[in-house]
Amino acid sequence: MDVLWLIPLLLVPLLMWSSGTFVFYFKKCFYVGWMMVLALLAIPLCMLKSGGRDVENMRIIRVLVRHVKYFLGLRFDVSGWEHLQTEGPYVIISNHQSSLDVLGLMEILPDRCTMIAKKELVYAGTVGLICWLGGIVFINRKKTSDAKSVMAEAAQTMLDQQIRLWVFPEGTRNQKEDLLPFKKGAFHLAVQAQVPIIPVVFSSYRNFYLRKEKRFNSGTVRLRILPKIETKGMTSDDISSLCDKSFDLMQAAFRERLRLQTHEQRAVEGAEHSPRSRLLFPPTSPSETCLPRPPVPLPAPPPLLSPRFPIAWPCHEISSCLVDAWSGRPLARPVSAVCPDPHCACSSSSTCTTTSSTSTSSSAALQAVSGMTDGRIDACCSSCMTEGSGHHQFLLCFLPF
Ligand SMILES: CCCCC/C=C\C/C=C\CCCCCCCC(=O)SCCNC(=O)CCNC(=O)[C@H](O)C(C)(C)COP(=O)(O)OP(=O)(O)OC[C@H]1O[C@@H](n2cnc3c(N)ncnc32)[C@H](O)[C@@H]1OP(=O)(O)O
Numbered sequence: 050m051d052v053l054w055l056i057p058l059l060l061v062p063l064l065m066w067s068s069g070t071f072v073f074y075f076k077k078c079f080y081v082g083w084m085m086v087l088a089l090l091a092i093p094l095c096m097l098k099s100g101g102r103d104v105e106n107m108r109i110i111r112v113l114v115r116h117v118k119y120f121l122g123l124r125f126d127v128s129g130w131e132h133l134q135t136e137g138p139y140v141i142i143s144n145h146q147s148s149l150d151v152l153g154l155m156e157i158l159p160d161r162c163t164m165i166a167k168k169e170l171v172y173a174g175t176v177g178l179i180c181w182l183g184g185i186v187f188i189n190r191k192k193t194s195d196a197k198s199v200m201a202e203a204a205q206t207m208l209d210q211q212i213r214l215w216v217f218p219e220g221t222r223n224q225k226e227d228l229l230p231f232k233k234g235a236f237h238l239a240v241q242a243q244v245p246i247i248p249v250v251f252s253s254y255r256n257f258y259l260r261k262e263k264r265f266n267s268g269t270v271r272l273r274i275l276p277k278i279e280t281k282g283m284t285s286d287d288i289s290s291l292c293d294k295s296f297d298l299m300q301a302a303f304r305e306r307l308r309l310q311t312h313e314q315r316a317v318e319g320a321e322h323s324p325r326s327r328l329l330f331p332p333t334s335p336s337e338t339c340l341p342r343p344p345v346p347l348p349a350p351p352p353l354l355s356p357r358f359p360i361a362w363p364c365h366e367i368s369s370c371l372v373d374a375w376s377g378r379p380l381a382r383p384v385s386a387v388c389p390d391p392h393c394a395c396s397s398s399s400t401c402t403t404t405s406s407t408s409t410s411s412s413a414a415l416q417a418v419s420g421m422t423d424g425r426i427d428a429c430c431s432s433c434m435t436e437g438s439g440h441h442q443f444l445l446c447f448l449p450f
């Protein structure tokens with residue numbers, strides 16, 4: 050009888066190890082439960098600090114939320130920090146995939162910034178109360194006229210109290226391969242207040258979080274802060290074009306990252322599905338983490354690596370994914386290593402600034418190095434390598450033999 054309590058203690062790790070669905074529900078319940086508890090802790094702290102509803106309470110919320118990612122096995126890679134170094138009020142817009150977005154939001158949340166949220170959130174127990182204390186502006190999505198007047202008031206408050214507002218212009222959660230068409234509220238807000246818009250793009254969660262398939266693995270979210278879009282001098286006539294421009298920029302950044310993620314996933318799956326690799330590496334769910342290094346020496350770097358770029362070879366984790374574990378023969382040939390800047394998203398359109406040099410990255414670099422075009426790239430993997438005291442991020446592009 051005394052040992053009965055051991056059963057759940059053993060059962061939970063066993064289920065965690067054997068069932069992805071169990072992991073999904075376990076992590077989700079933990080997330081909601083823990084956020085509720087954190088909110089309960091935060092409520093008295095906020096009351097003591099500000100005596101009530103105040104955007105300054107977001108500082109407390111931000112500090113309390115930032116460790117939650119570790120429990121869930123999530124990492125956030127942020128690029129474009131410099132675009133947030135903007136004085137005064139502005140509107141941040143970002144895509145919205147899940148309530149997990151709150152974790153990314155808290156990674157980069159600037160001071161005096163709060164959000165626009167659906168009014169139902171205020172009834173979410175302690176979380177609802179903490180949202181209210183944090184100055185979140187609640188709107189009734191079902192009644193556009195009400196939402197519009199609340200947002201018009203918010204535009205004035207932004208200016209009077211020097212507040213920044215974060216809006217999810219899709220207006221609802223979306224895990225599709227494309228962003229949903231944007232609602233116009235965020236753009237009216239920015240134009241009415243004559244403040245800039247700063248777009249932020251969350252990379253797709255689909256390589257670690259799939260709501261329908263009940264999958265919740267570990268993974269990395271890339272947050273890309275894009276340059277601000279000025280609205281000075283704009284009027285309500287410019288709303289549609291401003292909305293379209295913002296959408297196009299964010300959609301392009303989202304798709305570009307998704308394309309890289311797909312390449313990475315294929316590279317990992319390719320290594321897993323090689324018959325010999327499977328002997329040594331049991332299949333795992335696709336994620337951005339690679340397989341262990343095989344017990345074979347890595348081949349020498351091919352001569353076509355450009356000396357202009359930091360040589361990523363040997364980048365064991367990624368390389369080993371692409372080495373046949375049985376023969377040691379490389380399955381693919383790395384042709385380029387790009388960008389030592391950990392904040393760089395390494396996209397074809399971005400420029401990668403390092404302390405020592407400036408280089409265009411990804412496909413442009415590839416072409417410069419090897420004359421190859423994007424279409425011939427077999428896979429792109431990003432990985433990290435510690436060099437001296439610095440933690441460097443690389444994008445390795447591979448060509449099939
Ligand atoms: C310590 C522990 C803590 C634990 C807890 C942890 C964290 C808590 C803290 C923080 C967490 C916060 C997380 C918040 C997440 C919240 C996420 C959400 O709730 S998303 C859903 C809600 N958000 C939105 O909907 C915002 C986007 N929506 C809009 O902006 C909409 O435009 C709208 C205002 C709601 C209206 O919607 P509608 O469907 O009618 O869409 P349209 O955009 O097509 O508009 C119709 C029409 O109206 C014109 N319009 C729109 N807005 C305005 C305006 N402000 N002024 C004037 N006119 C406006 C628009 O142009 C259209 O007209 P037309 O077609 O002629 O152009």
Ligand SMILES: CCCCCCCC/C=C\CCCCCCCC(=O)OC[C@@H](O)COP(=O)(O)O
Binds near residue numbers: 147148151172220
């Ligand atoms: C009554 C609804 C309230 C639901 C929230 C339940 C409690 C969640 C508890 C812990 C999570 C902490 C972060 C909460 C903030 C996330 C809010 C959110 O993501 O809401 C979804 C909303 O953007 C869009 O809603 P729909 O996709 O239209 O549906």
